[in-house]
Amino acid sequence: MTLDQPSTIQDPSAIDILRYRYHHGTNLGSIYVLERWLHPSMFPDDTSGSSELESVKGWVANIGLEATKEKFEEHWEHAVSDNDIDWLVKQAKCTTIRLPIGYFDLPSFTENTPFEPYVHVYLAAWPTIRTLISRLRAHNIGVLLDLHALPGGANCGDHSGTNSSTASLWKSAPNRDLGVRCCQFLANEIKSGLQVTGIQIVNEADWESDRMYDWYDECIDTVSAIDPSIPLIISDAWNLSRAVEYSLKKNVAYPSQPTCPVIIDTHYYWAFSDADKQKSPQEIIAEVNTKLTELDGKEGSVIDRGAVQAIVGEYSVTLAEDSWSKSGDTPKIDLVKQFGQAQSRRYQARTGGAFFWTWKMDWLPGGEWGFQAQSDAMSGSLVTPISSRVPASNIYTLLERANHRRDERMYDAVHHHVAYWDHLTPNTPCEHWRYENGWKVGYRDAYIFFEGRQTESVGKANKIGSVELWVLKRIRESGFQGDFVWEYEQGLRRGIFDFNAVAGI
Structure with missing residues (x-):
């Protein structure tokens, strides 16, 4: 005899559709977490660093606190125009923006951090983020809030907010606690009516980071206690197999208490490793279809195994010059197109969505790094989902x-x-x-x-x-x-x- 309980199923709501539809998207770009290579105009000439902290520090030293505040606010407020949104909808067929933010963009989270002296600069950051989310939402575009820059850094990159070259989030209890409180703040904002597709609790965590999965547990428990409907996205830390096993344990059919659904974020680049530089573009294009095989045999039976869902939070059509030099007689423009199309097809077949890196930068349309360039009708490298092409x-x-x-x-x-x-x-x-x-x-x-x-x-x-x-x-x-x-x-x-x-x- 079964002990069935009453069903609570209702028709999919608007927010259900925003969250669970296929995400054909892009990252916003270097707006709320600055990277010098994308927005050199946001760095004083005499500043040597390449991170958000070095930018704000340099401008305050050069023009003062108030003028820096005005400069940053102008950068935020003019990042996305109405024409930009129209282009996203009509040309790019974009459903979702992955929006990288830093803990310093949230209200009252900089105490005892390197950003504490500059808290005045960021007073309008979160209000402008909320406004951008609402503007995009009004045009059928969802936003994935990506905690790209966490206190101490989840990785050694300057896109974690500083040039410290250390991943100090994992070895610092105060930093990890502050990261949890950032998730808590965002969850409360969503619970209070902010409509987003989910919260990414960390970006590109370092491989085998100490206490990482324990910290994931804490973030998931904290957000679940506020609103268990919010999708939470974790970094695979460059080890998708381990993240798959973790998510299967989290996404069980009958949890002991209501729990947020967990999605794995994995990134694919072929431009950086020495091994990839030895490959020709044709070899790399063929390799695309070998990715995401860690999901094989793990899907299809939530009752037996739990659920696993991945997204590709970052990808591009960029290759190293070493690879391009091995192209043979095939024109580069043709190989870029083939590379983008191969990735589009693979990610649409095996994931819940993919987000190009990136959109907004000083040097639009951005070449092989540019969502604008690659979404152009003449490019043809990014294939939109078949559903988006229905007249x-x-x-x-x-x-x-x-x-x-x-x-x-x-x-x-x-x-x-x-x-x-x-x-x-x-x-x-x-x-x-x-x-x-x-x-x-x-x-x-x-x-x-x-x-x-x-x-x-x-x-x-x-x-x-x-x-x-x-x-x-x-x-x-x-x-x-x-x-x-x-x-x-x-x-x-x-x-x-x-x-x-x-x-x-």
């Missing part, structure tokens, strides 16, 4: 087709499921009604994602991207218990698949 005039017809074929597809799916299991295990009791129930939920969910929520500024033609986490969410909400919930799960997955097949996405 608006066809959407109503496709929805009508999905309604018309629903019962036929459901009968076919249920019939094959029952026949298969009756043949395989003829004398074993089953609860096939759960499969049909799951199919109905999955088909309707995919339908509503595609239909959108026009009255709530969520456009049409969305496709469920984070399928594993959506299945996890629906299992938790179903109230189903016992030995046959797997039938519900498989029906749910088939329902999503069948709608996508009918709609051609």
Whole structure:
């Protein structure tokens, strides 16, 4: 006898669609966490450093605190124009922005940190971030808040906010505690109505960082206690296999208490390592399809294994000159296009979304580092998801087709499921009604994602991207218990698949 609980399933909401659809996106760029190579104009000529701290320190020394505050505020407020947003929607087909921020951009988090003397400069940082989120949200673009620069640094790079060249987050209890409090602050803002797709709690954590997964536990517990619906994104720390095993344990169907869904962020670059510099562009392009195999065999059964979902938080079409020199007779422009298309196809097939590095910089359109350059119609290197290419005039017809074929597809799916299991295990009791129930939920969910929520500024033609986490969410909400919930799960997955097949996405 099963002990099913009442279902809490409701139709997908606007925020559900923003969070769980496939993310075809870009990083914002060097706006709230400065990097000199992207925005040299934000660094005084006599400043030798390349980080946010060196920029603010240099400007205060040169022009004073108040003028520096005005300079930074102008940088933030003019980063994204209305025309930019229009371009994101119409040309780039961008669904989501990964927005790198630093702890210094949040209110009252700089005490006893290197940014404490400059707290006045950052008074308007968080309000302008909120404004940008709202402007993007009004145009059907979600925002992933990325805690790119944490106190002490999660890695040794200048994109952690300083030029200390150390990853001091992991060895400092006060720094780790401050990082948790940053997550807590963001969670409370979201709980109070700020609509974002999730919180990335750390960017590019160093390989095998001490206490990293313990710190992840603390951040996840803290945010879950505030709002367990918020997707939390962790860094794989360049070790995707270990992150997969961790997330499977976190994303279980029946947690002891409500827990946020956990997504893994992994990054792919082929321009930096000595090994990659020895490869030709053609070899690297062929290698793209070997990535993300750590997910193989880990998906498809949340009930048995837990859920794992990855995104590619950063990628580009940049290669080292050593690699380009091995191109042979093939023009570079053709290889860049092939490289971008190979990545687009792979990430769309195996992840919940991918975010190009990067968009905003002094030297737009940015070449092989530029989302603007690579999203240009002439470039053709970034392939937008097939759902984004459905003509608006066809959407109503496709929805009508999905309604018309629903019962036929459901009968076919249920019939094959029952026949298969009756043949395989003829004398074993089953609860096939759960499969049909799951199919109905999955088909309707995919339908509503595609239909959108026009009255709530969520456009049409969305496709469920984070399928594993959506299945996890629906299992938790179903109230189903016992030995046959797997039938519900498989029906749910088939329902999503069948709608996508009918709609051609």
